[in-house]
Amino acid sequence: MILAIHRTITIKELRQKTRDRILNWNLFEVANKSSVDPQTSQNQQQSTRVYLILLAVIFLTFSVYASSTYKTKTMLTKIPSLEIIQYLQKMYGSTIVTCPCTKLSITHSSYIQLEPIFHQICSSDFISTEWLNVLFASNRNRNALSLDLYSFNVTAFIHFQTMRTMCDLVTKVVINSRDLFLASPVVSRQMLDFDEFSIQTQLALNHFQSTVPNNFIQTLEMFRGLAQGNGLVSAYSTNWNLFIPNMTENAVVYIRPQLYENCSCAISSACIQPSQPFLPGFVVGCMPLESFLRSTIECLYKRSCVDQMVSGADANYTPRVLNMSSRFAESESITVIVQQMFIEQWSSNVSYDSFFEQCKPTSCSYALVERHDILDIATTLLGIYGGITVGLRLIAPLLVQFWHNIFRKIRQTSSTLVPY
Known part of the structure; x- marks a missing residue:
């Protein structure tokens, strides 16, 4: 009983001493306490309480704010292979992982193989030297009378010679443009992820493939306009016919325009009409280029039609017919095929591994975003504690x-009030 009472008194005394110590805690006391009056000591104790309250509020506020915000940690990794880059991009996201290239300028040819596949007409027997020689020999002894200008047999050599010239011209333009594209550089500051690489490469290929026909067609249209505007006379007299009314010493040579289905070549170089005898798709007209562009090659797919051509030319050479493996319809005009540069398709091979070998990054960096942990908060608080x-x-x-x-002031104001 006595021990219990003694223990209770001791605990009460301890609590009282602790309370008194807290209430009397003074962080602003001076070294010579005897010279400090009670009011100043009380002010110092009150300042201590204000100091501790403000310090606790600041620390608590900063801790709550820091724990709710994020920090960014930048990691740097050596890159020995493409597999590691792809792993990092898959793990953290391609927009976060940055792998600077050691070579900024990379040519398309270092990772792209590109080959055009042309329409079969440009490698067929119909533009071969043998076939053209047959048509030239058949036409050599004919008189270039106006009546014959409507005949396919007379204009066949012109037609297929134009086709061969057009194929050769288009092939050179396409190959030269392809070589320039492959030799052009691509500036890449960092290694692209596979999806972004595929998108950018495909956009570059699509832009190139659409630009080449546009440039060629603009040049072709300009030439056609100049031919009509300047009234050029065809060497085969298909648009203008030369004649001499009176064969005298001072005879004057006159020219008159040819007519095709009541369309005068003096007005338009686009006058055409079906050939005689009729062959599907073949037309004759003022200018060999115009009649060629407005023709089709549907006859060249049929053996019976080709045999009719061979018979009319008295040829001892029979060209092989075209097969049906084409993206162009049989009845498609040659104008449409020329506008597509005789290209059936582009054969391309794009190598992501080759692009990596050219870029050759030596390291990658990526930023990790995460919350501040207790250690970060404690370290920061200790760092700012002195200033606070x-x-x-x-x-x-x-x-x-x-x-x-x-x-x-409040007390002084209250004491000056006079009661009624």
């Missing part, structure tokens, strides 16, 4: 003094 304590030691006494001044 200095500031609070200056502010706390001023706040206490400011409060006392306000309270003193």
Whole structure:
């Protein structure tokens, strides 16, 4: 019983001493305590409480704010292979992983193989030297009378010679443009992920494939306009016919335009009409180029039609007919085929591995975003503790003094009021 009472008294005394120590805690006391009056000591104790409250509020506020925000940690990794880059991009995202290239300028040819596949007409027997020689020999002894200009047999050599010239011209333009494209550089500051690489490469290929026909067609249309505007006379007299009314010493040579189905070549170089005898798809007209562009090659797919051509030319050479493996319809005009540069398709091989070998990054960096942990918060608080304590030691006494001044004014105002 006595021990229990003694223990209770001891605990009460300990609590009382702890309470008194907290209430009397003074962080602003001076070395010579005897020279400090009670009011100043009380102000110092109040300043201590204000200091501790402000310090706790600041630390608590900063801790809550820091724990709710994120930090960015940049990681740097050596890159020995493409597989590691792809793993990092898959793990953290391609927009986060950055792998600078050691070679900024990379040519298309280092990772792209590109070959055009032309329409079979440009490698067929119909533009071969043998076939053209047969048509030239058949036409050599014919008289270039106006009546014959409507005959396919007379204009056949012109037609297929134009086709061969057009195929050769288009092939050179396409190959030269292809070589320029492959030799052009691509500036890449960093290694692209596979999806972005595929998209950018395909866009470059599509732009190239659409640009080549556009440039060629613009040049061709300009030439056709110049031919009509300047009234050029065809060497085969298909648009203008030369004649001499009276064969005398001072005879004058006249020219008159040819007519095709009541269309005068003096007005338009696009006048055409079906050939005689009729062959599907073949037309004759003012200019060999115009009649060629407005024709089709549907006859060249049929053995019976080709045999009719061979018979009309008295030829001892029979060209092989075209097969049906084409993206162009049989009845498609040659104009459409020329606008597509006789290209059936582009054969391309794009190598992502070759692009990596050219880029050759030696390292990759990626940023990880995560919340601040307890250690980060504690380290930061310790770092700013010194500055905060200095500031609070200056502010706390001023706040206490400011409060006392306000309270003193309130009391003075209250004491001056006179009751009624």
